[in-house]
Amino acid sequence: MKKGYFGDFGGQFIPELLMPPLIELEEAMETILPSEEFQTRFTNMLKENVGRPSTITYCPNISKDLGLDLWLKREDLNHSGAHKINNTLGQGLLAKMMGKDVLLAETGAGMHGVATAVAAAMLDMKAVIYMGATDIVRQAPNVGRMKLMGAEIVSVESGTKTLKDAINEALRRWLADQETTHYCFGTAAGPHPFPTLVREFQQIISKEARQQYMDRNDGDLPDVVVACVGGGSNAIGMFHHFIPDESVKLVGVEAAGTGEPGCDDSAPLDHGTEGILHGMKTQLLQTEEGQILPSHSIAPGLDYPGVGPEHAHLQATGRGDYVTINDAQAINAFKTLSQREGIIPALESSHAVAYAIEHKEELQGKSVLICLSGRGDKDLGILDQIL
Amino acid sequence: MKKGYFGDFGGQFIPELLMPPLIELEEAMETILPSEEFQTRFTNMLKENVGRPSTITYCPNISKDLGLDLWLKREDLNHSGAHKINNTLGQGLLAKMMGKDVLLAETGAGMHGVATAVAAAMLDMKAVIYMGATDIVRQAPNVGRMKLMGAEIVSVESGTKTLKDAINEALRRWLADQETTHYCFGTAAGPHPFPTLVREFQQIISKEARQQYMDRNDGDLPDVVVACVGGGSNAIGMFHHFIPDESVKLVGVEAAGTGEPGCDDSAPLDHGTEGILHGMKTQLLQTEEGQILPSHSIAPGLDYPGVGPEHAHLQATGRGDYVTINDAQAINAFKTLSQREGIIPALESSHAVAYAIEHKEELQGKSVLICLSGRGDKDLGILDQIL
Amino acid sequence: MNPMQIKIEEATKQGKMGLIPYLPAGFPNREQFWKELEELDAAGVSVIEIGMPFSDPVADGPVVEKAALKCLADGINLTWILDELKKRKGQFNAALLLMGYLNPVYQYGVDKFAADCEAAGVSGLIIADIPLEESGFLKKALTPHGVSLVPLVGLNTSKERMKLYAENASGFCYFVSVLGTTGQRESLPERIKEKLAEAKEVFDIPIALGFGIKHPDQLTQFEGLMDAAVFGSALITHIENGNSSAEFMEPWI
């Protein structure tokens, strides 16, 4: 396989002027990342700052309601409330050891922005966060948290004013500030080496979950492993160590938006086509002429017209199943998990939970392990407006 | 010592009609609590639902800034974001095994209300939460969370419309509904057996923290252990296993409110007098005629004119040092911890952190272990209004 | 024998029910309060129960709480109550009973309080937030001054606990009709009867039924099981509506 590719997908489709920092990063992945110093510090940070291992939780009430065994991998319990911190601490530490002062990031739901702000504060660095103007409004609590931690927030007014545009602007900023700045990419997408680097930091999810599940189920594996797919970082983290387990079905859940015909959605694996965006060849929502389409999901973190290249590959090879869940189904799952188990999931993660609810017939008697990628506190405002 | 007393403090000063449920609870503490079934289920819940053990975190940046070693016990990483859940799951499970259907609770900051709603959802029970009208406004995010989890919220319009009045109303409700309902008291206060029961569920904090600290410091103990004191549950949980360690100074931090002369505060240990409220003899903010004074703190969870009786006792015996921190100092600590370490503390917990900042001279070179009782997401609204 | 018991038994001997109206001290205002007390006394009630204000009255329902908190705001305190009663000592035919919560009494000083009660002609005390277990120190202070600590029992009080309360109880036993706070209720639970009978059996002092009582008709079903009726919220509401205590007492006489 060509370097930086997952089958036909991936690559490094970015301006030459961004190649030097990417090459520098690739080198750091080869030298710093495997070093004992990095590994020790990172492992300690995950334990002592993030609170890892995150537990797995059995959901007795919903399991009974649905006639299956529902388990959650609790990334929502991580410091700052989502899986994003696994990645930002990893990249942050790497950047620090590379001699950078600034962590630059895009954010959709604000969770990656918050997690970057945390990493920057912890590592005594500066955080600069690009966020679409639309997302700034709909994820106000996270904006407050980032500011409080001293991050500089840049409101992105171009395009659809969501994640895609925030990435565009962040890439531009990186181009200009590459000497002092590490672009702390928030998901397992973008140009090589980001998809690999982010997976490296997120694979801890399945590393832990697989062992925890087996410990609590006499060595058995779950029948189905589920995660929501925005850019794909929590999903690839949740899938990674299960990929060799052929009996385990891997399900990635994309956002179908309202589900109304003619409306925007965020499901490039479902009905996108191959193309190039944000440095990678992958499945995209685009016109026949290659113009990127606006996306929509009630979950800001899923609201993206592209997807990480490894998911495009897992889909192409048949190892991963990718399905969609619409806004209403996600909201239903959000409420169900809150009321029946006392766990308020992020709207993003609610898409994964909704999979179990909507597919309960085919899942009868099966055990389903879902990545609860984040907590839903940030989403109460969105729900308030709708309910 | 008289049953239910800590030295001169404690007791069971409640209407006769509340004695039967209290006696029933005392019996459950003797029969159900020590049972293997309870202990196994409770331990599992702490691990698998709460995410315990919560980690301890070293704060490199603030430690350097202040010239001391700052450690945090991370109760903010618990499911639902505070130490409160240790208690609600304990009481909830006990109540469930006692055959109750309803968990009744008062709440100030809303964290105990949220934690009770979580416990009820998880245990398939109903939650009824009394909350002062003032607190409902200033802790709106938590109200949203409780409602989402299906809890019934009762707005308390009497008195100061804060925690004290919520307790009054909840006691009235319990009186009426005692057959079906367990009063899931939120702090280590109230009539016996609550101070003991709540301590029993919160002692896990120091049990873990003491061991964790020693593991990371070659068997040494910290010089100072600090916790904020509202009713006193996180503090007693944080102190308990350190009480026999004579070298360890125990510091409880009460809220001084604005600190302006003539304004209300929440520091009964600092300048209250002995009296009887909410079923216990303790230190109270009261007039010479025994009328309870209104309290104030920017931290709703500390906004209470009384304090758990064991703290009154620890103060009387000299084992505990109790100091005060005012609103401005707490806000400063809130911002400092957010910006320097990427941890947003609850305003309550910020009082404990502020102790280290304000007393840095006398703490030079010392190691200070602070109970970070909860996360501050709920407080961004309060801060927004002020900053 | 405690004057409260004497007065109630006077009534029962005449085949009537003992009547125990409750008013918060200083309600509806300082002057009017004494007029209401005089009217109640004139109506032939057995015991007048005077509420001592407290900021956090957990056993009170909304009507009593509101009235009492207003009096508190008007500056009513224990000193005023005891001083004014002392001035009027001997003027009431009914026995006098103070009702309240522990903390104000505790801050006043229980020994001084007991002495001042005696001096003011008060023969009984109800403290809503003292159960059996905590009552020892208070009884010890009150007894030398002839002031009875009135036991409160209710639907959920076991016979065993009743017996403990009955040991050296004097005055009367207050039977709380509901599991709840004070306040008028349209009807009283049937199962009171059984428990009332138990109390009648255990206590050798009169039994007064209270909480939720607004009209004598509610009580006919309990004939023979109780000796006196306590009413507060209904009386307060009546006065708040601009009517007189005398008027209120008419159906009861």
Add this chain to the structure above:
Amino acid sequence: MNPMQIKIEEATKQGKMGLIPYLPAGFPNREQFWKELEELDAAGVSVIEIGMPFSDPVADGPVVEKAALKCLADGINLTWILDELKKRKGQFNAALLLMGYLNPVYQYGVDKFAADCEAAGVSGLIIADIPLEESGFLKKALTPHGVSLVPLVGLNTSKERMKLYAENASGFCYFVSVLGTTGQRESLPERIKEKLAEAKEVFDIPIALGFGIKHPDQLTQFEGLMDAAVFGSALITHIENGNSSAEFMEPWI
């Protein structure tokens, strides 16, 4: 030799700088666009760079982005550009260069695109989001049709990478003057000189300097180190202000 190189060298042989104006296709509107191109051509520019619109132009600054997104909204696409150019084939003295991002070209089909470029008289292509590593497939498609893939290098391009780009490069080399996006800048960084010299050494094709250029005075310091200048944002702003391309070109001629 690629026509772009020929044209630039024609200028340099006359002791002048090669001029490479940039306009987004269809700017400021469909008709006017061709008028502007004619004026530029008449002013004697060496290469005309035509922008192909893309929804997510990460290398563009705000002026170019806004102008190009307007054209995209107006329905400008690759088909229109190539068809219209084909109609005008042979009418321009200057060489023609298309600039854009990979995805629209990729969806168009790279082989068809290369053929259509040839048919339209286009001799060069700049794709902002293709670095050396990913350029193979595109070069392979373009070469048979005589279309050069113009390399972009800049302040952070190592000599080693320049050498790799220089291998079988044709047309000219685009030297990006800043670490940043397109857009006018008041002055250019001093350290350009050193890097420009390096590029001059490595490449045997002309070097064009671009990004941030608005006036020839900015360039005097680089005499001898560069062969041509690219200007976009300044020209676009000038046209947006209602002025003509001919006017803009005056100081350059």
